[in-house]
Amino acid sequence: MKRCILHSFLAWMVVCAGMFSLMGCTQYGVPEPLESFRSSDGNTLSGKEITVSGEGIWLAGNDYTNFVLTGQARTEPDAEASLFFHTDGQSGYEVLFRNGAIDGTRKSGSLSAVRNLYRSLAEDGKWFDFEVAVRGKNISVSINDTTVVCYTEPSNPYRTETYAKRLLSHGDIALHGLKGNVSFRDLQVTRLKDDARNLNDTLPPVDEATDAIIRLQQQNFPVIDYHVHLKGGLTKEMAHAMSMNYGINYGIAPNAGEGGVGRMLANDDEVYAYFDEVKDMPFLRGVQGEGRKWTATFSQEALNVFDYLFTDAMTIVDHKGRLSRIYRPEEVHYDGVTKEQYMDHLVDQTVKILTNEPADIYANPTYIPDDMNPDYAKYWTDKRVDKVLDVLVKYQIALEINPRYKIPSFDIIKKAKERGIKFTFGTNNVDANFGKLEYCLEAIEKCGLTADDIWFPSMSIRSTRPVVIYNKF
Numbered sequence: 001m002k003r004c005i006l007h008s009f010l011a012w013m014v015v016c017a018g019m020f021s022l023m024g025c026t027q028y029g030v031p032e033p034l035e036s037f038r039s040s041d042g043n044t045l046s047g048k049e050i051t052v053s054g055e056g057i058w059l060a061g062n063d064y065t066n067f068v069l070t071g072q073a074r075t076e077p078d079a080e081a082s083l084f085f086h087t088d089g090q091s092g093y094e095v096l097f098r099n100g101a102i103d104g105t106r107k108s109g110s111l112s113a114v115r116n117l118y119r120s121l122a123e124d125g126k127w128f129d130f131e132v133a134v135r136g137k138n139i140s141v142s143i144n145d146t147t148v149v150c151y152t153e154p155s156n157p158y159r160t161e162t163y164a165k166r167l168l169s170h171g172d173i174a175l176h177g178l179k180g181n182v183s184f185r186d187l188q189v190t191r192l193k194d195d196a197r198n199l200n201d202t203l204p205p206v207d208e209a210t211d212a213i214i215r216l217q218q219q220n221f222p223v224i225d226y227h228v229h230l231k232g233g234l235t236k237e238m239a240h241a242m243s244m245n246y247g248i249n250y251g252i253a254p255n256a257g258e259g260g261v262g263r264m265l266a267n268d269d270e271v272y273a274y275f276d277e278v279k280d281m282p283f284l285r286g287v288q289g290e291g292r293k294w295t296a297t298f299s300q301e302a303l304n305v306f307d308y309l310f311t312d313a314m315t316i317v318d319h320k321g322r323l324s325r326i327y328r329p330e331e332v333h334y335d336g337v338t339k340e341q342y343m344d345h346l347v348d349q350t351v352k353i354l355t356n357e358p359a360d361i362y363a364n365p366t367y368i369p370d371d372m373n374p375d376y377a378k379y380w381t382d383k384r385v386d387k388v389l390d391v392l393v394k395y396q397i398a399l400e401i402n403p404r405y406k407i408p409s410f411d412i413i414k415k416a417k418e419r420g421i422k423f424t425f426g427t428n429n430v431d432a433n434f435g436k437l438e439y440c441l442e443a444i445e446k447c448g449l450t451a452d453d454i455w456f457p458s459m460s461i462r463s464t465r466p467v468v469i470y471n472k473f
Helices: 002-016 212-218 236-246 268-278 339-356 373-379 382-394 410-418 438-447
Strands: 036-039 044-046 049-052 057-059 067-075 080-087 093-097 128-135 138-143 146-152 172-179 182-191 224-228 249-252 255-257 284-290 308-311 315-317 323-325 398-401 423-425
Touching: 044 049, 049 172, 067 080, 080 128, 093 128, 146 236, 172 182, 212 438, 224 284, 224 308, 224 423, 236 249, 268 284, 315 339, 339 373, 339 382, 382 410, 398 410, 398 438, 410 423, 410 438
Parallel strands: 224 249, 249 284, 255 284, 284 308, 398 423
Antiparallel strands: 036 044, 036 057, 049 182, 057 172, 067 128, 067 182, 080 093, 080 172, 128 138, 138 146, 315 323
């Protein structure tokens, strides 16, 4: 019965991930052009095309409750602006407009401090379409016809003092220049009736009284799961809807190589074909090097179309030259060595992998075979930990915090933080029924992690690293 309920829930999510258009609401009147905005000191911006910079807030001078706002925007490099609604100049929600590299800044379409996004579907210097809609308690935001926010305000929303006025009510629409120049054109508002509802919004709102993710959003702490696989029944549509509902940015990654489970890419042509499938989806785009032959199978040029690349040491060449997937007990053989000696070999293999394979992220880190895991702390001595951390520091590789396996330990995370190593969060799911980064959230608190400790693709140096074919088998 539980499985059926889950599948029904995910089916509802797919509906929520569909295109949000006026078909899902009740409309009246005709679109009203927004071609004039006034500042508090009486200055005016007017015209079908309006450019804002760091010059305060510009109000449209009207009152809206339910509406659909459409238009186009264009950002200069490193520029940022926001659009407020249900505002008096201080209250209401804020939608951000900022493009560029995935560098930790919040990107176009973000419902600021409520649903922050870290990859943009638009580019600097190019006009792009956007839509902001309010229907009852539901807010949707689309960029270039892709919905990036579907947020339903709960009856008791969580807000810090800073964001206490980020609430739905009614009010004006405003533009706010923050940095550089951002232009808007062809702005139009269509008023909706009081009973307007987004018919695609079928999910119950998150209980923000107990939700840890909204608290991180209020702190502008990046919430990204870099290690999501489309397998076990999880489709990209389901992942899209789950991401919007939970407020967790997803990095979707296939496996490139041999020996994994789920979507496997076998050559450069398949890499490019997969990239074309997901390039317009609102995910970060990753790829996982699987097995130990992937560096000889794929070109750097092909793999570099992805935002990031990660690998792990769950497949090694064991002490007798056999390829061993250590997450499969039947492939773990100690013949001729003690478990301590096997652990030394596993650490040496991990160092070789991270030294010779140009990955951005060390995933499933410190994983050891199941029969050794009860003594995890015994096997991961300070000396062994330091050998792995040394190579992470040397090659600027991020350390994944993995909620599926609950690794690394908090002691290792603290030690890595002291060394200046950056972190990512990554689930490595097996199906569509995975959590909300619970172990990562615990690590943030217990290890004192801040937004400055988080890794972003803009930090990648993998394209500068040579590929070394080191294992012969």
